[in-house]
Structure formats: C-alpha cells, structure tokens
Amino acid sequence: MTRVFSGVKPTGHLTLGNYLGALRRWAEVDQHQADALFCVVDLHALTVDHDPARVRRLSRQAATLLLASGLDPKRRTVFVQSHVDEHARLSYLLECVATDGEMRRMIQYKEKAAREQGRGGSVRLSLLTYPALMAADILAYDTDEVPVGEDQTQHVELARDLAVRFNHRYGHTFVVPRATAPKVAARVMNLQDPMSKMGKSDDSGPGIVYLLDEPEVVRKKVMRAVTDSGQGVVYDREERPGVANLLEILAACEGGDPEALSGAYASYGALKKDTAEAVVEVLRPVQERHRELCADPGYVDGVLRAGAEKAREMARPTVDAAYRAIGLLPA
Numbered sequence: 001m002t003r004v005f006s007g008v009k010p011t012g013h014l015t016l017g018n019y020l021g022a023l024r025r026w027a028e029v030d031q032h033q034a035d036a037l038f039c040v041v042d043l044h045a046l047t048v049d050h051d052p053a054r055v056r057r058l059s060r061q062a063a064t065l066l067l068a069s070g071l072d073p074k075r076r077t078v079f080v081q082s083h084v085d086e087h088a089r090l091s092y093l094l095e096c097v098a099t100d101g102e103m104r105r106m107i108q109y110k111e112k113a114a115r116e117q118g119r120g121g122s123v124r125l126s127l128l129t130y131p132a133l134m135a136a137d138i139l140a141y142d143t144d145e146v147p148v149g150e151d152q153t154q155h156v157e158l159a160r161d162l163a164v165r166f167n168h169r170y171g172h173t174f175v176v177p178r179a180t181a182p183k184v185a186a187r188v189m190n191l192q193d194p195m196s197k198m199g200k201s202d203d204s205g206p207g208i209v210y211l212l213d214e215p216e217v218v219r220k221k222v223m224r225a226v227t228d229s230g231q232g233v234v235y236d237r238e239e240r241p242g243v244a245n246l247l248e249i250l251a252a253c254e255g256g257d258p259e260a261l262s263g264a265y266a267s268y269g270a271l272k273k274d275t276a277e278a279v280v281e282v283l284r285p286v287q288e289r290h291r292e293l294c295a296d297p298g299y300v301d302g303v304l305r306a307g308a309e310k311a312r313e314m315a316r317p318t319v320d321a322a323y324r325a326i327g328l329l330p331a
Helices: 016-027 042-047 052-068 086-095 100-104 107-118 125-139 150-170 215-223 241-254 258-262 268-294 297-326
Strands: 002-008 034-040 077-080 145-147 178-180
Touching (some): 002 016, 016 052, 016 145, 016 241, 016 268, 034 052, 034 297, 042 052, 042 125, 052 077, 052 268, 052 297, 086 150, 086 297, 100 107, 107 125, 107 150, 125 150, 150 178, 150 297, 241 258, 268 297
Parallel strands (some): 002 034, 002 145, 145 178
C-alpha cells in the first residue's frame, strides 16, 4: 500500500490556497490505496522570530482545521510534529548527509533570509537547515508520495537526493519519495497580486481568503480581486494572471477546467460573482465543522495524542535503522 505524508506549518491562519491545494486533497486520499499521515509541522514555525503563544494557538487551529476539512482520524494519522521525537532525531543525521551548498540553494531560504535581513533582523541557523528537518519528516515514515504545492517540490527533491545518498553510503534504509501535485489550483495566487501565492504568513490581508473568513468578507475580497487590462475573459496564466487565478479558483471549487470555464463569461464582474459564491459554498462545511470541533476541545486533544502514538510506532523502526546504519551505538 502506498504511504502518503504531508504537513502544514502553523505560521499564519490557513487560507483558501491551503485548502484547495492541500487539505481537501488530503481528505480525498483513498484509504484502500494509501496509508496517509498528515501533521502540523510546528517545529518549522520556529525558524523565524515568533510569539510562542501564537505558535501554540495557530498549531491548535491548524490541527482543528485539518479535521474540519474532512480528515477522518479513523482512516488517517493526524498529529503534531513536535509530539514525535523521531523527526528531530532523524533531522540531525540528514544534516550530516546534506551539504551547505544544497541548503543555500533552496529558493525559500533565499526569499525568507532576504525578508528577515530587509527587516533588520538576523537569520536563524534553523532557517538554513530546516529542509533537512522537512526531509526527516518525510523519510521517517517510509513515505512514497508527498502531496505538495509547486513551491515545495524543491524540498521533496532534496529529500529524494538525501535518501539516495544515505542509502548509497550506509546501506538501504529509506524509501525514495516522490512529490505529487493537484492538476488545478496547485498554487492559488494572491487576489491583489496574482504573481504571488496566497501565503498564510503574508500580511496583505485583502488579497488572501482565510478559511475562517465570514461569507461577506470572502465575497468582498473576491469582488475586489485584481484582474487585467485586456478585454474579455481569457485563460492565460502568463499574460492574464489575475483572470487566470479567478478561473483556477472557480474550477477547483466546482471541479471544472479553467480554460473551458473562460468561454462561459462575457465580463469580469460575472466571473468574480460566481467565483465568490463558489468559494463561500466550498468553505461553508469546513467552517461549520470547525465550530463543532472548537466546542469539543477534548476530542481534538484525543485525536492528536492517538495520532502521535501511532506515528511514533511507525517512525521509530526506520529512524533506529538509520542510527545503526550511520555508525551510532545502539542504546
């Protein structure tokens, strides 16, 4: 059976992009064809300056939204990364296999380091080395597939490289994973800046639809979305990114094809209106379930405890094998 793993960082409120590109797809993984693990990767939130209370609050909110998005803990393993020590244990071994050059070539490191330096802050070492931790997240579970957005495929490629290198040097230990991406809305873009992704840690709120936004707030944001100066509704990601983004969001919400949908609209206004309503309806059941789960925090705590226990049992044999293979004495 195929093993699937992915996670979400609690660095901001989850967005429509997180849902269409990841959470909804995770819930649709066929339990008869894949054994799936999904977690809140809270250790990754520590790579930049942060408020501890906010990280805890967003971690719990993210875990609750994973469940609200349809992840059934009876069929999925849902947990918090820091509750499973094997992630940190394996991360150091992979740092000993990775190279400085590989870490510094990571696009997200370059972008985030530049942003931190632009704010006058210092760059934490963990920001440079966190791809090794991400590789550990994946490799600890003998993962076959990692469903990620386009911006994370480079990290999965690094995990593949480290797995191959480790296996070659120290004996076969890890499964070599592969990244998988949804056909539509793999990377939902900012409504006010369609050349940038709809990131949860972005501060430009008007261009971001959050999963817990009220319906009227969603409608207002979509109706104010940037389009283009050209005439007609045409799907062209390069030349007409604003319209293309709306068409991709609508297609993802309704299960259609963005290029085919473009022919159904004579005006931007009609496209925006339909897209706004489609988003409201897609988010409605998620928000309703989220409210139910927030009213029963003990249930969420129980799911996370059980998930962490199961994840530890799954990861420990592989991580222990890696410790032996690399030359460490058994405890």
